[in-house]
Amino acid sequence: MVTTLDISIEKTTKSRVGEYDVNDVPFGKCFSDHMFVAEYADGKWQQAYIKPYQDIPMSYAMSALHYGQAIFEGMKAYKNEKGEVSLFRPDANFRRLNKSAIRMAMPEVPEDIFMNGIFELLRLDSAWVPSSETGSLYIRPFLIATDEAIGVKASETYKFIIITCPAGKYYTEPIKVLVETNYIRAVKGGIGFVKAAGNYGRSLYPTKLAQQKGYQQVIWTDSETHQYVEESGTMNLMFVIGDTVVTPGLSDTILSGITRDSVLTLARDWGLRVEERKISIFEIIEAHEKGILKEAFGCGTAATIAQIVGIGYNGKDYPLPSVESRKFSPKVDETLRNIRKGREKDQHQWMVKVP
Numbered sequence: 001m002v003t004t005l006d007i008s009i010e011k012t013t014k015s016r017v018g019e020y021d022v023n024d025v026p027f028g029k030c031f032s033d034h035m036f037v038a039e040y041a042d043g044k045w046q047q048a049y050i051k052p053y054q055d056i057p058m059s060y061a062m063s064a065l066h067y068g069q070a071i072f073e074g075m076k077a078y079k080n081e082k083g084e085v086s087l088f089r090p091d092a093n094f095r096r097l098n099k100s101a102i103r104m105a106m107p108e109v110p111e112d113i114f115m116n117g118i119f120e121l122l123r124l125d126s127a128w129v130p131s132s133e134t135g136s137l138y139i140r141p142f143l144i145a146t147d148e149a150i151g152v153k154a155s156e157t158y159k160f161i162i163i164t165c166p167a168g169k170y171y172t173e174p175i176k177v178l179v180e181t182n183y184i185r186a187v188k189g190g191i192g193f194v195k196a197a198g199n200y201g202r203s204l205y206p207t208k209l210a211q212q213k214g215y216q217q218v219i220w221t222d223s224e225t226h227q228y229v230e231e232s233g234t235m236n237l238m239f240v241i242g243d244t245v246v247t248p249g250l251s252d253t254i255l256s257g258i259t260r261d262s263v264l265t266l267a268r269d270w271g272l273r274v275e276e277r278k279i280s281i282f283e284i285i286e287a288h289e290k291g292i293l294k295e296a297f298g299c300g301t302a303a304t305i306a307q308i309v310g311i312g313y314n315g316k317d318y319p320l321p322s323v324e325s326r327k328f329s330p331k332v333d334e335t336l337r338n339i340r341k342g343r344e345k346d347q348h349q350w351m352v353k354v355p
């Protein structure tokens with residue numbers, strides 16, 4: 001990409017990478033040496049800079065803290081056998097960040113700031129990218145309102161920040177999920193389709209209640225009838241019923257996951273039937289009773305595939321076929337891993353190498 005973006009770079013004088021085994025660190029708590037920041041003020045994007053990872057100087061009145069004008073993205077960089085670092089579909093994260101920005105009355109982030117901010121960080125911090133089979137560097141771009149003002153209105157100043165952290169071995173235990181029919185994640189006309197901070201805060205209490213009952217996650221249902229399933233935790237939800245891959249169709253209550261799109265694309269490449277439509281919990285229970293509910297799983301950047309091995313609904317548990325018996329989702333998981341590691345043909349040009 002041609003760029004005129006001028007990033008002022010202050011390198012760390014003492015890398016911390018040697019303090020960790022990046023292939024084996026707990027996720028989300030250890031951050032790479034550098035971070036990227038671009039500031040927005042006076043109606044335009046100002047100087048962009050990279051600095052050693054550090055705290056934000058801010059006012060206690062900073063508007064993001066009070067009214068939640070805050071959005072984020074989540075994406076990963078992978079290291080192949082040759083040591084080259086590539087990103088998985090970063091263009092899709094870029095577009096989605098700006099979809100979130102528009103809905104939250106925030107300025108859109110220019111593509112050269114987003115992409116070159118990530119590229120420059122990855123060049124500086126490539127030693128932080130795990131090379132293990134399931135490892136990656138998790139990238140967290142986020143945009144926050146920074147006005148020092150307590151008044152409910154769109155902020156006039158913002159910071160776009162990118163921090164990264166190694167995700168050494170990512171392994172997800174199969175999960176049991178509870179169909180939630182009281183609390184809701186997203187409403188029609190709301191912000192469920194964007195990655196806005198408030199969506200996640202509101203989900204924690206119902207998730208805690210489900211965990212107290214022995215489930216790991218909830219399945220969110222629609223706000224009007226509580227009958228149609230939407231997502232599982234912070235993942236999109238998929239089923240294999242008979243030989244068809246079925247997932248809730250996109251709407252303003254469903255986050256348009258990049259993993260979701262990748263899974264559906266692979267399914268279509270393989271000639272499977274794919275349906276994106278409303279799915280009622282009664283249809284799932286009926287398929288279970290007929291023995292044709294073969295797979296259920298969540299999908300998202302963090303886990304890629306999280307196998308669902310049991311569904312609780314209305315006081316009853318419905319155990320699902322064993323993970324070993326599943327054909328589609330393990331094949332998707334393996335194919336995506338091979339594409340990311342550069343071992344399989346990247347037909348859809350999903351991987352973007354750091355230049």
Ligand SMILES: *Cc1c(COP(=O)(O)O)cnc(C)c1O
Nearest residue numbers: 234235236255257258259300301
């Ligand atoms: C981020 C997210 C997903 C998954 O999106 P990916 O692009 O696949 O990571 C699904 N649901 C919600 C609510 C999310 O926030």
